[in-house]
Amino acid sequence: MSRKLELIVLAIVLIFAVQFVHMSSTTDAEYGGADGEAENVINEITGGTYEPIAEPFWEPPSGEIESLLFGLQAAIGAGIIGYFLGYYNAKKNYENELGYKGKNKPDSDRQSL
Amino acid sequence: MHIMEGFLPSPWWQAWFAVSIPVIMYGIYKMNKLVNEKREILPLLAVAGAFVFVLSSLKLPSVTGSCSHPTGTGVAAIIFGPAISAVLGTIVLLYQALFLAHGGLTTLGANVFSMGIVGPVVAYLVYKAGMKANLNFYIVVFLATAFGDWATYVTTSVELALAYPAGGVLTVAGFMSSFGKFATVFAVTQVPLAIMEGAISALLFKYVVNVKSDILIEMKVIEAAVVKKLRGISA
Numbered sequence: 592m593s594r595k596l597e598l599i600v601l602a603i604v605l606i607f608a609v610q611f612v613h614m615s616s617t618t619d620a621e622y623g624g625a626d627g628e629a630e631n632v633i634n635e636i637t638g639g640t641y642e643p644i645a646e647p648f649w650e651p652p653s654g655e656i657e658s659l660l661f662g663l664q665a666a667i668g669a670g671i672i673g674y675f676l677g678y679y680n681a682k683k684n685y686e687n688e689l690g691y692k693g694k695n696k697p698d699s700d701r702q703s704l
Numbered sequence: 705m706h707i708m709e710g711f712l713p714s715p716w717w718q719a720w721f722a723v724s725i726p727v728i729m730y731g732i733y734k735m736n737k738l739v740n741e742k743r744e745i746l747p748l749l750a751v752a753g754a755f756v757f758v759l760s761s762l763k764l765p766s767v768t769g770s771c772s773h774p775t776g777t778g779v780a781a782i783i784f785g786p787a788i789s790a791v792l793g794t795i796v797l798l799y800q801a802l803f804l805a806h807g808g809l810t811t812l813g814a815n816v817f818s819m820g821i822v823g824p825v826v827a828y829l830v831y832k833a834g835m836k837a838n839l840n841f842y843i844v845v846f847l848a849t850a851f852g853d854w855a856t857y858v859t860t861s862v863e864l865a866l867a868y869p870a871g872g873v874l875t876v877a878g879f880m881s882s883f884g885k886f887a888t889v890f891a892v893t894q895v896p897l898a899i900m901e902g903a904i905s906a907l908l909f910k911y912v913v914n915v916k917s918d919i920l921i922e923m924k925v926i927e928a929a930v931v932k933k934l935r936g937i938s939a
Contacts, residue, residue, distance in 0.1 A: 596842060596910050600903040607896055611765045620769025626706045626806070628770055628889045629864060633711060636868045636882055643710025644717075647805035660803050661761045664796075668757030672908075675747040679915035 705775070705818055705860040705890065706800065709808025716867040721813030727821050728794055731787035738788070748912070748919055752780035753792045755908060759901060760796050760819075766893040774901035775856050778849030779908060781824030782831045783925055793820025818859035827852025841913075841930055842906040850902030857894040861886035910934075 614620060633641055651657035712720070739746060759776030766772060780789040797815050800806040807815045827848040834844030864886045869878030913920065917931045 596907060600907050603900060603903045607764075607767075607900060610767060614767070614769065615765070618769065622765050622769060622771050624763060625766075625770050625772040625889050625893045626708060629860075629886060630708060630711065632882075632885045632889055633864070633868055636870055636885065637872070641711075641713075641868075643708070644713060645710035645808065645810045647709040647801075647808055649802070650805035651803075657804060661763075664761035664799065664804075665758050668754035668759075668761070671754035672751050672758065675751050676911050676915060678747070683915050 705772070705815065705857050706797075706807035707811040707814050707860060707864065709801070709805065710810060711808075712811050712814055712863070712867050716863070717810045717813060719813075720811075720817050720863065724790070724813045724816040724821060727787060727790050728816065731789070731791040734785070735788045735791055738784070742922070745919060745923070748783065748916065749788075751908075751912070752783055752789075753795065755779050755905075756792050756796050757799075759904070760800070764897055764900065766896050768893045770889075770893050772857070772890070772893045772897055774897050774904075775819050775823055775853050776901065776905075777819060777824050777856070778827035778845075778852035778901070779905050781827040781852060782845065782848060782909075783920070783923060786821065786824035786828050789824035790816060790820035793824070814860075814863045818856045818863060822859040823852040823856035826855035835926075835930075841926065841934055842910065845906045845909045846902035848902075849905035850898040853898040853901045854891065854894055857890040858887065861890050 615622065651660060735749075739749070756776040756779075759774040761773070763771045763773045775793075777789045777793050780792050794812075794816050797807055797812060797819065801808050801812055801815075830851050831844055831848035834847055835841070839847075861883055865879050865883035866874065868882050869875060870881035871878045913926070913931060913934055917926070917935075920926045921928050921931060
């Protein structure tokens with residue numbers, strides 16, 4: 592199985608990672624959220640007169656809780672992706688194996704549910 | 705791309721709800737129909753939704769010295785079309801609005817419009833055009849998801865510039881001036897992240913093609929001949 596695509600993706604991620612390490616150690620960039628920066632732009636345009644028309648009715652009480660919930664979100668997603676890709680992968684392998692043992696050899700491209 | 709709770713004044717937040725709600729309703733209708741007709745697509749639908757979950761939770765540093773996150777909606781758009789992607793995007797945005805104070809309930813309409821509608825529509829169109837032009841499948845996926853991601857952030861800039869034109873009155877010049885400022889925050893920061901999202905989406909597609917290409921062929925996402933070729937070269 593060729594790993595060409597994996598290598599390309601890894602190279603892209605590495606380029607940005609190296610850039611990040613370099614920049615974060617040589618400049619004092621804050622790496623704040625772009626969503627929050629938009630608030631500053633709004634204040635700048637309106638001269639700070641804008642009052643939000645609503646407040647979030649619940650906010651994570653601390654940065655720790657917030658990263659917990661973000662981590663949870665990623666974990667739920669990653670779990671689902673891994674489960675189903677693994678399920679399909681095993682299914683495909685077993686179907687091929689059983690297919691060869693049985694009399695009717697299936698078309699190798701055929702994958703039932 | 706999350707416009708924060710309360711940061712879209714009337715009538716803009718209502719307007720974006722008015723645009724987004726019909727699309728979400730249509731998406732729910734399409735999703736129900738699809739799931740009823742083909743139960744076997746459910747796992748793939750879950751994977752596409754989960755991919756949005758993962759990517760939109762990762763706030764990545766960008767070359768501009770600020771952090772933003774990819775959207776992950778391009779994959780769903782390519783497999784299931786923009787309407788169903790809008791539903792998946794809405795679920796994620798609701799989670800973040802309710803539990804993370806990211807985005808908000810009043811701005812949900814605008815955020816769904818940018819992340820759940822415009823992004824997927826752009827990804828879908830780029831994908832269709834790229835496949836028609838017979839480009840390499842993974843390159844097409846890369847381009848489609850990267851442009852979809854980027855379009856989401858451009859849309860957010862448009863939404864904010866419409867609500868906050870320079871000078872307080874909505875004129876073309878005022879809009880352009882504000883758009884430039886918001887685009888500097890969002891669109892520029894997003895370029896490297898869009899590239900990463902495209903690369904990772906292409907990788908996910910590689911695995912789906914490897915283990916479950918028959919569903920993609922059935923959904924008319926990809927032709928059988930293309931799958932044969934991909935397996936021959938990269939499988």
